[in-house]
Amino acid sequence: MGRLAEGRLVPVLTVVLAIVVIWYGFSVLLNTPWQQGVYARADQAGVGLFQYLADVYSQQRPVLPAPHQVAVEFWNSVVNANPATPRSLIFHAWITISATGLGFLFGTVLGIVLAVLIVHNRAVDRSLMPWVIASQTIPILAIAPMIVVVLNSVGLTGLIPKALISTYLSFFPVVVGMVKGFRSPDALQLDLMRTYNASGAQVFWKLRWPSAIPYLFTSMKVGVAASLVGAIVGELPTGAAGGLGSRLLAGSYYGQTTQIWAALLMAAALSAGLIMLIGAVQVLTQRAMGARA
Amino acid sequence: MTESTSVVAAKGLGLTFDTGDGAVQALSDVDLDITRGEFVSFIGPSGCGKTTFLRVIADLEQPTAGTITVNGTTPDKARKDRAYGYVFQAAALYPWRTIARNVALPLEIMGYSKGEQQRRIASTLDMVNLTGFENKYPWQLSGGMQQRASIARALAFDADLLLMDEPFGALDEIVRDHLNEQLLDLWAKTEKTICFVTHSIPEAVYLSTKIVVMSPRPGRVTDVIDSPLPKVRPLDIREAPEFLEIAARVREGLRAGHSYEEA
Numbered sequence: 441m442g443r444l445a446e447g448r449l450v451p452v453l454t455v456v457l458a459i460v461v462i463w464y465g466f467s468v469l470l471n472t473p474w475q476q477g478v479y480a481r482a483d484q485a486g487v488g489l490f491q492y493l494a495d496v497y498s499q500q501r502p503v504l505p506a507p508h509q510v511a512v513e514f515w516n517s518v519v520n521a522n523p524a525t526p527r528s529l530i531f532h533a534w535i536t537i538s539a540t541g542l543g544f545l546f547g548t549v550l551g552i553v554l555a556v557l558i559v560h561n562r563a564v565d566r567s568l569m570p571w572v573i574a575s576q577t578i579p580i581l582a583i584a585p586m587i588v589v590v591l592n593s594v595g596l597t598g599l600i601p602k603a604l605i606s607t608y609l610s611f612f613p614v615v616v617g618m619v620k621g622f623r624s625p626d627a628l629q630l631d632l633m634r635t636y637n638a639s640g641a642q643v644f645w646k647l648r649w650p651s652a653i654p655y656l657f658t659s660m661k662v663g664v665a666a667s668l669v670g671a672i673v674g675e676l677p678t679g680a681a682g683g684l685g686s687r688l689l690a691g692s693y694y695g696q697t698t699q700i701w702a703a704l705l706m707a708a709a710l711s712a713g714l715i716m717l718i719g720a721v722q723v724l725t726q727r728a729m730g731a732r733a
Numbered sequence: 734m735t736e737s738t739s740v741v742a743a744k745g746l747g748l749t750f751d752t753g754d755g756a757v758q759a760l761s762d763v764d765l766d767i768t769r770g771e772f773v774s775f776i777g778p779s780g781c782g783k784t785t786f787l788r789v790i791a792d793l794e795q796p797t798a799g800t801i802t803v804n805g806t807t808p809d810k811a812r813k814d815r816a817y818g819y820v821f822q823a824a825a826l827y828p829w830r831t832i833a834r835n836v837a838l839p840l841e842i843m844g845y846s847k848g849e850q851q852r853r854i855a856s857t858l859d860m861v862n863l864t865g866f867e868n869k870y871p872w873q874l875s876g877g878m879q880q881r882a883s884i885a886r887a888l889a890f891d892a893d894l895l896l897m898d899e900p901f902g903a904l905d906e907i908v909r910d911h912l913n914e915q916l917l918d919l920w921a922k923t924e925k926t927i928c929f930v931t932h933s934i935p936e937a938v939y940l941s942t943k944i945v946v947m948s949p950r951p952g953r954v955t956d957v958i959d960s961p962l963p964k965v966r967p968l969d970i971r972e973a974p975e976f977l978e979i980a981a982r983v984r985e986g987l988r989a990g991h992s993y994e995e996a
Contacts, residue, residue, distance in 0.1 A: 628825045631793055635819040636842045637812055646838065650829045729829035730870035 460507050470503040471496050505698040513702040526682060529706050535683040536671050537710060539599050543606020544667035548660060550607060551614025558615070559622040559648070560640070569619075576612050580605065580670065585677035598681070602674030609670040610663035617659030621652025653729065657722040664714045672707060684710075740804060740894055740926045741767040741790055747798030748785060758951035759785045763799070765945065765954060769893070772920055772927045774937035775945045776983060782952020783930045783945075787896050790928065791819050804894070815843060817894035818887030822902055824879035826871040826886075832858070833867035836886045843890055857885040860919060877908040881915075888923065895927045902932060913939055914968060921964065934987075935971055938962075938980045946986035956986035 475496050479487060487495070497506045505513075514529070521528035554572065557564045584605050591601040625647050633643045675685025684703050691700035746763040749756045760782040767773050775783035788794040789801060792808035803811035811817065818839075826835045833854050840850045858864050861881040871879055880900055887895060901909045913936060920927055931937050937944050938960070946956040960979055962970065970976055 628821055628823060629827075632819070632821065632825055633842075634793060635791055635812065635817070636839045637815060638842045642842050646842070647827070650827065653829075730831065730872075731828075732872060 463504075463507050467502065467504045467506040468493070468496055471499055474499065474503065501695045502697055505701055509698050510701040510705060513698040514705055517699075517702055518706075529684075529687070529702060532682055532684050532687045532703070533706050533710060535681075536668070536675065536685065536707070539602035539671040539674065539683070540606055540664070540667045540710075540714070542599060543603035543670055544610050544660075544664050546603060546607040547610030547663055547667060548614050551611040551659070551663070552618055552656075554611070554615045555618030555622055556644075558619050560644075572612065572615050575608070580609060580673055584673045588674060588677045602671050602683070605674040606667040606670035609666040613662040613666065614656075614659045617655045617662075618652055621655030621659075622648045624655065625651045650729065653725065657718060657725070660718050661715050664718060665711050668707065668711045668714065738769045739766060739802070740769055740771075741765065741801070741928070743786075743789075743799065743801045745799035746786075746789065746796050746801050748782070748789060748794060749797045760789070760796070761951035761953045763952075763954050765957070767926060767928065767943070769926055770924055771943055772917075772941050773929065773943045773945060774941040775928065775930045775947060776932070776934065776937045777947030777952075777987065778932075778949055780949040780952070781947040782949070783947050784898050785952060786947075787898050787928060787930055790894075791817060791896055815839075815890060816892055817896050818890065818892045820880075820884055820887045820895065820897040820900045822899045824871070824876075824883040826879055826882055828871055831868050831870055832863060832874070832882050835871070835882060836889050839886060839890050845890075853889050857889045858882075860888060860922065861885045862915065875908075877904050877912060880904065881912065884916075884919075888919075888925075893925055895925050897927065897929045899930050899932065901936070909933075909936070910968060916940065917966060934980050934983050938976055938983060939966060939968075939971055944979070944983055946983055948987070948989075955989060956982070958982055958986075 475492070478495075479485070496502075497509065499505075502509070517527065517529040521530075523530040523534075525531060554568065558568060559565075587605055587608075588601045591597070591604070622644075629647055629651075630643070633647055638646070671683070672685040672688070675681070675683035676689050684707050687703040688700055691697065691703060743763050743765045746760055746765075747758070748760040749758050763782075763786065775786060777783050785794055789796050790803055790808060792803075792812040801808060804814070804816050806814075826832075827838065830838065836854045836857055837850050840853060845853065854867070855864075858867065861884055863878065863881055863885060866874065866878070866882075871882070874882065884897075884900065901912050904912070916927075917940060929937075929940060942960050942964075944956075944958040944960065945954055946958070947953065948955045958979060961975060962973075962979070
């Protein structure tokens with residue numbers, strides 16, 4: 441038991457338990473007005489506590505569905521639905537994850553390329569860096585529909601527009617992280633390269649790039665989460681085309697709150713999974729680069 | 734001294750740094766000749782310009798007055814010819830490379846063949862007694878071993894000049910004594926010219942054939958002592974009268990050049 445408390449499991453489960461308890465509480469609180477209305481219309485009075493809780497926790501369209509309702513919806517749409525149909529969350533998750541992956545790839549490559557330019561060219565540093573920062577002050581939610589519409593009109597539909605929104609969100613942490621990473625070698629290490637009369641390319645590949653690897657992984661973890669948000673935001677205006685974003689939108693059109701929460705749960709699980717995946721690659725890479733086990 | 738044996742020749746060398754706080758004169762009117770095969774120590778208090786002088790030889794700093802030649806040419810050309818190996822105060826090994834791959838770094842940059850790299854890694858690691866540690870990462874080695882690996886890295890390519898900037902400054906005295914012995918041994922084997930910056934009088938006297946005493950504000954040479962000690966020096970030579978005599982002269986030179994009231 442003592443060892444468990446030292447691990448990560450017990451603290452995490454404690455927090456989860458607390459959240460579930462609070463959630464059940466708010467679920468009653470928020471769904472009560474509707475339930476009172478139902479009882480008033482049916483002329484029911486003097487409902488017992490257990491009956492009341494049973495009714496409140498089994499509403500069709502609750503304001504806040506109880507955790508078990510979300511869990512049942514999640515189970516039904518993940519396990520019991522055919523993954524090839526839009527009824528399945530797997531179907532939507534796959535659409536979102538492919539846009540996320542593509543956007544993340546674009547964003548990481550773009551971020552690294554920009555960081556290389558910024559580090560190696562003073563003019564680029566001065567002229568580009570302010571724009572990179574300014575780009576992130578634009579609320580993506582506001583321009584996402586415009587990007588989708590504009591790209592649609594030039595014949596780009598489906599995956600690409602969403603991936604580009606993901607790119608837009610994910611390149612930033614990579615640029616900032618990699619600029620810092622490429623600049624992380626200290627004066628001593630750069631002097632050493634100078635004593636060898638090393639070329640710029642040699643300094644980059646033998647010193648700057650390996651020094652920046654830890655920064656790359658940290659940036660990618662932030663970037664991949666941003667990519668997922670970008671893909672979901674990109675799916676909101678596309679509506680019927682599928683994806684977790686369109687699932688969220690459809691849920692809110694039809695008041696399917698449970699469906700929304702299930703989709704949110706799926707999005708959270710995806711982003712946790714992606715970050716863990718990058719973490720695993722990071723551990724493998726660091727081991728190959730001689731980090732302390 | 735003929736022109737061909739001169740490794741470093743400085744005449745009226747000066748270097749002024751422009752700092753935001755005004756100009757700082759790091760070196761002033763330094764005249765010095767170093768010939769092939771010498772072991773030259775630079776000793777003086779902080780701020781006397783000994784490291785700066787080494788960095789000028791290495792073309793890491795540009796002098797603002799006077800002239801300097803390295804191997805009979807400019808420091809810039811000498812650097813491009815890879816005329817010297819530089820050992821810094823910190824080992825500055827790349828943590829993501831094994832010891833062997835760290836030693837291979839300059840060889841890779843200078844385009845040695847794979848086979849030649851292997852041969853040189855083996856021979857230089859043997860020279861600094863690190864055989865068997867090829868596949869260890871720097872963090873698995875002690876500070877003294879790391880510094881030995883960085884010396885191996887500087888020896889791996891064919892530079893006749895070894896510049897060492899307080900390489901053992903961060904190590905304890907027991908390790909330092911041991912490394913000093915090994916360094917003398919290495920110097921005898923390789924017949925390189927060594928320029929060695931230090932804070933320690935015994936270290937300077939024990940190692941050198943020539944001791945350059947420097948003083949600060951502005952950094953200048955106050956004394957150049959040619960050591961009469963034999964080339965082969967056991968550690969206990971440090972109790973010999975000649976040794977103590979030179980040490981006393983160095984100490985005197987340091988005291989003359991530096992008034993401690995202003996420190």
